[in-house]
Amino acid sequence: MNIEPIAFIRNDFTEKFGIPRQSGLADVESLIVFEPEYRDPSALRGIDGFSHLWLIWGFSEAKFERWSPTVRPPRLGGNKRLGVFATRSPFRPNSLGLSCVELGGVVDLGAEGLALSVLGADLMNGTPIYDIKPYLSYADARPEAKGGFTDSAGSLEVEVEIPDGLYEKLPEEKRAALMSVLKNDPRPTYQSDPAREYGMAFGGMNVKFKVSGGVLTVTDIERTV
Numbered sequence: 001m002n003i004e005p006i007a008f009i010r011n012d013f014t015e016k017f018g019i020p021r022q023s024g025l026a027d028v029e030s031l032i033v034f035e036p037e038y039r040d041p042s043a044l045r046g047i048d049g050f051s052h053l054w055l056i057w058g059f060s061e062a063k064f065e066r067w068s069p070t071v072r073p074p075r076l077g078g079n080k081r082l083g084v085f086a087t088r089s090p091f092r093p094n095s096l097g098l099s100c101v102e103l104g105g106v107v108d109l110g111a112e113g114l115a116l117s118v119l120g121a122d123l124m125n126g127t128p129i130y131d132i133k134p135y136l137s138y139a140d141a142r143p144e145a146k147g148g149f150t151d152s153a154g155s156l157e158v159e160v161e162i163p164d165g166l167y168e169k170l171p172e173e174k175r176a177a178l179m180s181v182l183k184n185d186p187r188p189t190y191q192s193d194p195a196r197e198y199g200m201a202f203g204g205m206n207v208k209f210k211v212s213g214g215v216l217t218v219t220d221i222e223r224t225v
Contacts, residue, residue: 003130004035004130005035005058005128005129005130006034006035006037006038006129006130006131006132007032007033007034007035007038007128007129007132008032008033008035008126008127008128008129009030009031009032009033009057009121009123009124009125009126009127009129010030010031010032010033010115010125010126011028011029011030011031011121011123011124011125012028012125012174012177012202012203012204013028013123013124013125013201013202014124014125014201014202015124015200015201016061016124017186017198017200017201018181018186018200018201018202019122019123019124020120020122020181020184021074021075021122021156021184022088022099022122023099023100023101023120023121023122024100024101024102024120024122025120025122025180025184026120026122026177026180026181026184027119027120027176027177027180028119028120028121028177028180028181029104029117029118029119029177030101030117030118030119030121030123031107031109031115031116031117031118032055032115032116032118032129032132033109033112033115034112034113034114034115036113039112039113039114041113041114044106044114044116047103047106047116047134048103048105048106050103050134050135051102051103051135052100052101052102052103052134052135053100053101053103053116053118053132053133053134053135054098054099054100054132054133054134054135054140055097055098055099055100055101055118055121055123055129055131055132056096056097056098056129056130056131056132056133057096057097057098057099057123057127057128057129057130058095058096058097058127058128058130059090059091059092059095059096059097060095060124060126060127060128061090061124062090062091062095064091067084067091067092067093068084068091069083069084070082070083070084071084071087071089071091073087073089073149074188074189074190075149075150075189076149076189077189077190078188078189078190079190082149086148086149096130097123099120099121099122099123100120100135100140101118101119101120101121102118102119102120103116103117103118104116104117104118104119105117116132156184156185156189157183157184157185158182158183158184158185158211158214158215158216159183159214159215159216160179160182160183160215160216160218161215161216161217161218162179162217162218163218166218166219166220166221169205169221169223170205170221171203174202174203174205177203178202178203178207181200181202182207182209182216182218183216185211185216186198186200187211192211194210194211194212194213195210196210197209197210197219198210198211201224204223204224204225205221205222205223205224206220206221206222206224207220207221208220208221208222
């Protein structure tokens with residue numbers, strides 16, 4: 001079976017580093033822009049009655065020659081192997097991802113037709129979307145569900161400090177979104193060197209930071225566009 005994208009995501013994540021580990025962790029707005037064949041407004045009739053959506057998408061930047069039955073989840077420090085079907089690794093037989101996002105509304109992009117504004121996507125800019133389905137709380141929510149190895153992995157949240165001079169460099173409309181990304185500590189979980197400076201591309205900026213003692217401190221912000 002061949003599947004083709006019905007849409008592509010458009011947001012401030014221009015590289016893989018810094019993208020939230022799961023959907024819903026950061027309040028970053030994304031646009032779902034449909035391909036010309038799927039821009040019929042009738043296809044979105046009734047979608048505004050739902051608060052959340054499921055996105056089925058492709059790990060377009062996960063390059064590998066063959067799939068492996070086991071992977072090293074970063075949440076476990078990258079040292080322990082688990083079955084690929086017991087993880088959400090991008091390196092899987094069909095490279096498909098599944099994310100739950102909050103629907104912000106339907107947006108008219110003029111020549112590009114109607115698009116969907118969504119919050120909480122864990123997708124890189126340009127990621128292909130293969131299908132969209134409404135989230136149904138009565139069927140999809142399972143509060144009693146077990147989280148496997150993630151239940152014992154602990155919280156990854158950190159305190160974020162941005163010096164006043166740097167905070168003022170941030171466009172006002174991007175401040176809250178960037179803070180929500182940084183508080184989830186973008187570093188790979190197996191990296192913990194407090195002296196290392198990291199750089200993360202976000203919304204036309206290169207955000208540099210260090211992490212020590214549970215505090216992420218932004219050290220510089222450079223405009224890239």
